[in-house]
Amino acid sequence: MSKNEDLFHHFRVDEKMQVERSLDWIARAESRYESVLTPFLNPREQQILDMLVRRSQDLSVTFDGGYAEAERCRARIAPQYIDEEDFELAFLMVSSLATAGELKHPDVLGSLLGLGMKRDKVGDLLSHREGCQMIVDRDMADYIRLQLSRVGKSTVRIHEIDRNQITAPIQETINMSISVASLRLDAVASDAFRITRSKVVTLIKNGRCQINWKTSENPAEPVKEGDILSLRGAGRAKVGEIQGRSKKGRLLVSLTRYK
Template identity: 55%
Template sequence: MGGKEAWFRHFRPEERVLAERVLDWMTLAEVRYQPVLTPFLNPREQRVATMVINRSTDLSATADGGYEGAERCRMKVLPPYVEDADHGLAYLSLEPAERGRDLRHPDVLGSLLGLGLKRDKLGDILPFPGGCHVVVAEELAEFIRSQLNRIGRHPVHVETIQREELIVPETRTETVSVSVASLRLDAVLAEGFRLSRSRVSTAVKNGNAQINWKTTGNPAETVEEGDVLSLRGSGRIQVGEKLGVSKKGRFLLNLIRSL
């Protein structure tokens, strides 16, 4: 793993911290010759981890978030010739005590974090009409089941379910081609959500935007192909292919917008 510092320049500063953690997981797997299970990682973190692990000729990694296409997954770093399909996942069903009441993703997440849990112990939160399923770290499932009795001010029933019982909402997207004055975060978000740039800039400074699931307060931060951007109250977009620069110097690119 020579030349680590030079190689780490490929990552953003906050990603280098994760890359260092991945190196620690790899060392542990090599020394103990046992699989090492990670916390839940978002897609960008999984990409960073995979890039680091792939530099080793001996180690490999698998990922699982409970269903095909899961966003947040636990990875397992594997020594040579070792196979282990268990990624330490459990599945919970949350049902409101009041009929006709739906559970919103932010409310469910807030209530779970209110139990003192860390975000990296929680996988995807999957709301559907009349309830919500949550993928969690297996070691915390019983604690959550016994302690979580309200989402916000509303009572809920929590029970453990099987993997095959998960209800996964359909994800729909559309791709739009846009031109932006620059690849600044506020410019791309404004065009993607059809909002004024000043309004977006203020929202970013107030901590209401994320790049690759990381909150940023810098409207001038440059975005890149593949980056996932979100703006609270508006949704999420992904920066797609850069299509070039117009005669007027505007950047042409595709944006993939969640519907």
Template identity: 40%
Template sequence: MPHKDIYAHFHPDERAFVDRAWEWVERAAEFHELRRTDFLDPRQAHILFALANRHPDAAIRLDGGSPDAERRRAIIAPDYRPLDDEPIGIAVLAIDSEDRRIGELDHGDYLGAILGLGIKREKIGDLHVREDGCHALIAEEIGDFLRIHLRQAHRVEVSASLLPLEALREVKPELEELAISVASMRLDGVTSDAFRLSRAKIVDPIRAGRCRVNWKTIEDPSVQLAEGDVVSLKGFGRFKVLSVEGTSKSGRIRVRIGKFV
């Protein structure tokens, strides 16, 4: 178990993951084990990386299958073991269809089809959705199962095949840019303008733990945002603070945000 002062850096809801991640680090450093994790979200990856760096005898490598991957697997090992050539265990699941309606499918449709087969979210990395199909990064150990059983996505008949990572057709996330004017960079103020909701309707979900900033649960509506922050509000979506462009004569702050679509 990590020293109690470590917990001060993390949200209480993250304690279970911190305990598990520290166990991985200790087993790598002290018992010379190599562990390959499932896909981690950026917050989990940050926690594991920070913990591994606290132990002088542990090494870590993070890889999501592409340079800009959001969800990544980790390899944790004793520090003397080179990690660059260790297989990360990621395959590309290519989902295609002869049905023209495949162009209507979105990220949620593909993810729902995969999870509907009983697959855990942790086994799925980033999804790259195009008009003619989807390339999903997956843990290679579930590849054959999905190739055989994935036959439908939101009422569209599909087929699945496995490709090497080099064949990935990466799709950059689309952002709908908006210019807003806010009184301050408080989380509740910026978020209410981003989602076109009253501040009163924003505060309760934040205090209820339904908001994350950079994948960390934030329950304080007064937290100050900065350029580069990614905010998600359960049930409403997420956005990124692209730039803070100065203050108007009336004292309001001009902010450009990008909503993920």
């Protein structure tokens, strides 16, 4: 068994492509003695990359998504002696021409993807009362300004803003405790999102559920502490501590539900 094949055992099967991509970036930084800038990565992809870079004594990795609480970040992998801080980010403000108001994240993202953009060229999209702040790959900024004219039914205008103008919306959460027969995805998601088990199973099989930003179509897939579950149209929840079993043998699980 090769070293890389043994390495894959530490990750989920559906994460193999991301592991291979990360290893390619690392190999390029090592062999060419250069800094490598990645596309935007979700938190799980960042975690995978960080774990793999730590295996090398000669490399370091840093992340930047434009603001302290950023979820999606670009990474820069470089030899220890290279100190490069430019992550080639651009900051845009999208606002409606017709009426002032919040532009919803799914609508903005859908409009960007409709332009033919790849998801990894786009960082966080921050909806505000004035519109939506976008953090994007600098190379795509001019293209977005020229091509993005509508979001949903709204005609929009776009202008560049400074990094220090980025403000993260306050994330409201609800802490809750659930009782489940097992840590199957369908069981936990059903209680987390207050949806019947049968409906959750259908949604999962239709590809509408993610664990740690990866789509799962397996209702029986196990979840663990720290996993982030998202169900399209229902929201997101983080699996907290497994608190033990009830007298009836059911698992008691703490959850944080994001509004």
